[in-house]
Amino acid sequence: xTDSQLRQHRAPSTGTIRTVTLxxxxxxxxxxxxxxxxxxxxxxxxxxxxxxxxxxxDVFLLISAFLLTGxxxxxxxxxxxxxxxxxxxAKTLLAYWVHVFxxxxxxxxxxxxxxxxxxxxxxxxxxxxxxxDEAKSVVLYQHNYWSIENAVDYxxxxxxxxxxxxxxxxxxxxxxxxxxxxxxxxxxALPLGKRRRWARWLLTLAFGLIFALSLSYSIDETAxxxxxxxxxxxARLWEFALGSxxxxxxxxxxxxxxxxxxxxxxxxxxxxxCGFVLxxxxxxxxxxxxxxxxxxxxxxxxxxTGTLWGPEKLLTWRPLLALGGFSYxxxxxxxxxxxxxxxxxxxxxxxxxxxxxxxxISGLLAWALTKAVEQPLRDWAWPNRSIVAGFxxxxxxxxxxxxxxxxWTSSIYRQAVAAEEHRATNNVGAAMLDSTYEYTGDEDATVxxxxxxxxxxxxxxxxxxxxxxxELDLPEYLERDCNFVVQTxxxxxxxxxxxxxxxxxxxxxxxxxAAEEGWNLIALTRPGCFLGQEDNEAYSNGFECQEWxxxxxxxxxxLHPDIVILQGTKSEAELPDTVLANAEQRIDELTHSDxxxxxxxxxxxxxxxxxxxxxxxxxxxxxxxxxxxxxxxSPLTALEGRYxxxxxxxxxxxxxxxxxxxxxxxxxYTYFDYDHLTxxxxxxxxxxxxxxxxxxxxxxxxxxxxxxxxxxx
Numbered sequence: 050x051t052d053s054q055l056r057q058h059r060a061p062s063t064g065t066i067r068t069v070t071l072x073x074x075x076x077x078x079x080x081x082x083x084x085x086x087x088x089x090x091x092x093x094x095x096x097x098x099x100x101x102x103x104x105x106x107d108v109f110l111l112i113s114a115f116l117l118t119g120x121x122x123x124x125x126x127x128x129x130x131x132x133x134x135x136x137x138x139a140k141t142l143l144a145y146w147v148h149v150f151x152x153x154x155x156x157x158x159x160x161x162x163x164x165x166x167x168x169x170x171x172x173x174x175x176x177x178x179x180x181x182d183e184a185k186s187v188v189l190y191q192h193n194y195w196s197i198e199n200a201v202d203y204x205x206x207x208x209x210x211x212x213x214x215x216x217x218x219x220x221x222x223x224x225x226x227x228x229x230x231x232x233x234x235x236x237x238a239l240p241l242g243k244r245r246r247w248a249r250w251l252l253t254l255a256f257g258l259i260f261a262l263s264l265s266y267s268i269d270e271t272a273x274x275x276x277x278x279x280x281x282x283x284a285r286l287w288e289f290a291l292g293s294x295x296x297x298x299x300x301x302x303x304x305x306x307x308x309x310x311x312x313x314x315x316x317x318x319x320x321x322x323c324g325f326v327l328x329x330x331x332x333x334x335x336x337x338x339x340x341x342x343x344x345x346x347x348x349x350x351x352x353x354t355g356t357l358w359g360p361e362k363l364l365t366w367r368p369l370l371a372l373g374g375f376s377y378x379x380x381x382x383x384x385x386x387x388x389x390x391x392x393x394x395x396x397x398x399x400x401x402x403x404x405x406x407x408x409x410i411s412g413l414l415a416w417a418l419t420k421a422v423e424q425p426l427r428d429w430a431w432p433n434r435s436i437v438a439g440f441x442x443x444x445x446x447x448x449x450x451x452x453x454x455x456x457w458t459s460s461i462y463r464q465a466v467a468a469e470e471h472r473a474t475n476n477v478g479a480a481m482l483d484s485t486y487e488y489t490g491d492e493d494a495t496v497x498x499x500x501x502x503x504x505x506x507x508x509x510x511x512x513x514x515x516x517x518x519x520e521l522d523l524p525e526y527l528e529r530d531c532n533f534v535v536q537t538x539x540x541x542x543x544x545x546x547x548x549x550x551x552x553x554x555x556x557x558x559x560x561x562x563a564a565e566e567g568w569n570l571i572a573l574t575r576p577g578c579f580l581g582q583e584d585n586e587a588y589s590n591g592f593e594c595q596e597w598x599x600x601x602x603x604x605x606x607x608l609h610p611d612i613v614i615l616q617g618t619k620s621e622a623e624l625p626d627t628v629l630a631n632a633e634q635r636i637d638e639l640t641h642s643d644x645x646x647x648x649x650x651x652x653x654x655x656x657x658x659x660x661x662x663x664x665x666x667x668x669x670x671x672x673x674x675x676x677x678x679x680x681x682x683s684p685l686t687a688l689e690g691r692y693x694x695x696x697x698x699x700x701x702x703x704x705x706x707x708x709x710x711x712x713x714x715x716x717x718y719t720y721f722d723y724d725h726l727t728x729x730x731x732x733x734x735x736x737x738x739x740x741x742x743x744x745x746x747x748x749x750x751x752x753x754x755x756x757x758x759x760x761x762x
Contacts, residue, residue: 083364086373097404104323104341114292147439161450171389174500190224193280213385263287271335313351313360319344378415478733481715535570542611581631617648622656623677640694654724659712693756696745
């Protein structure tokens with residue numbers, strides 16, 4: 050919502066004041082300007098210091114609907130939506146959309162440009178690609194759905210890892226409403242015809258139905274999938290509908306002024322206390338969002354009470370009204386400035402003094418952008434000359450942000466391709482572990498993957514099991530967790546890799562070996578989950594991990610593969626790794642079912658990421674880390690005598706040779722975070738990985754056969 054929707058417009062030639070009518074009684078309602086500024090301060094304060102949801106964004110949405118509905122209701126009642134020459138209302142809507150987006154896009158696009166520039170200087174390179182992709186969704190007003198598709202957690206405790214565009218979700222919802230709401234008015238205007246005296250009743254029926262359906266959906270979706278419901282426009286439509294209902298019937302509402310004053314103060318008190326009183330972090334939007342929206346409705350209905358102590362005395366305070374004049378720009382810039390600060394300081398939240406300074410910087414920048422961009426464009430005659438001129442203006446500003454986004458993405462991929470050109474000689478990876486190997490590549494070779502694509506260097510799991518082998522009779526619950534990595538026409542055996550992302554990352558090495566040995570290779574993985582209740586309660590950070598552990602265990606017993614490969618230990622920073630309780634339980638169950646089990650030792654976990662050390666101007670030698678364990682002695686080895694059919698696989702010395710964990714080996718990054726290896730490095734481990742795994746399988750077979758022979762006697 051731009052300031053022009055509340056502003057008094059001055060005619061350039063005479064200097065007289067022309068006002069925008071908001072309701073029948075009063076043309077200019079400065080208390081709404083003040084309410085918007087107060088809501089913005091709440092949003093900024095909660096972002097900067099408390100890491101909670103304030104309800105301020107919900108107030109923005111309600112005010113937007115209130116203003117739009119007031120304007121279009123008058124158009125409908127005066128017959129202006131379907132007036133002659135309006136092309137059955139299409140021209141009216143097109144003119145409105147162009148008007149709105151030529152006001153919204155300039156500041157939004159310039160903020161996107163500035164944020165991309167800040168990303169280059171203040172955000173680690175491995176986070177660039179998703180941020181650039183996100184920028185495109187911002188300009189196209191699809192950011193809320195981008196957030197859903199990319200599983201964004203709005204409530205993540207550590208804001209230093211958040212995107213500098215994360216706050217744009219609400220502007221996307223708002224932009225979608227600016228498209229949808231006028232369409233509703235047009236659809237109602239067509240059958241209404243000249244019976245315009247029924248307009249408010251028909252609108253009340255329509256928005257009342259939207260309110261009921263959307264609120265019901267919001268409550269259900271919030272209970273089931275709260276993190277996605279937060280961004281979902283369908284779960285937010287009732288907030289717009291509530292603002293519309295207030296706009297429709299406020300002119301007919303006649304309440305005593307002292308009662309309205311009490312209503313207004315109650316609304317303000319409820320709004321300010323919302324984030325403190327309610328656990329909004331886990332319950333928004335749903336029915337809990339009724340609190341801030343109803344509070345805002347009370348303030349709007351209170352209006353100018355004409356009393357000496359009414360809430361408008363606060364809301365029309367000059368500094369608050371002045372802030373309202375550039376609140377749109379302040380909302381745009383305060384969040385990226387906060388994220389850049391946190392990214393550099395590695396703090397989860399800003400302190401009190403730092404927060405005040407960040408708010409001051411944000412305010413100055415917002416004021417400057419409003420004066421330098423928004424106001425000149427609003428007063429410039431050419432964009433307002435015609436619909437075409439306004440459309441061209443909006444399109445140019447959208448392109449201003451989209452073009453650099455696409456150009457930067459292309460540049461990154463060109464750099465990645467260029468870095469791969471001499472990989473055979475320059476980026477040899479694990480070949481350097483062989484003391485007899487002679488490196489012949491460039492001394493200053495680029496380390497790969499380049500930092501901009503480092504975080505995307507995951508193992509490729511291949512097609513889903515349901516797609517590749519529907520005959521497997523996979524339970525529906527596991528469909529998203531099963532991948533058929535290697536499918537062989539006449540397999541010599543079936544191997545299942547079972548576990549979380551620490552099992553998943555070894556698929557890169559398992560795939561070529563499985564193809565060579567003629568195995569079917571199935572990955573049954575869920576990130577963040579462990580194999581049983583005790584380990585899940587202690588370590589899991591995934592989704593429905595205990596249910597997954599039991600379902601996947603039952604399915605493996607049903608499938609009865611020849612070999613199961615699982616993670617057997619859990620590493621902690623600067624501590625020796627220990628055997629996972631439920632991994633040992635699963636080893637017992639599987640070996641008793643005559644299934645061979647290979648327990649892979651967990652990768653040493655770093656206390657500080659190599660890339661963070663490098664970003665702090667450390668050299669590759671200085672950023673070598675300690676593993677916190679003896680990489681040559683695996684605690685899993687002791688289990689081999691206990692469970693016939695089980696063998697331990699230790700690969701830690703291939704990552705941390707000589708009990709030291711370098712940032713790169715053979716000009717390839719080893720880790721891309723605290724505890725995950727790059728797929729590019731694992732690709733080079735074949736000459737070491739293959740014989741070790743095959744030897745472990747042989748030991749498992751041997752111990753099972755020995756136990757069977759002993760039991761026969």
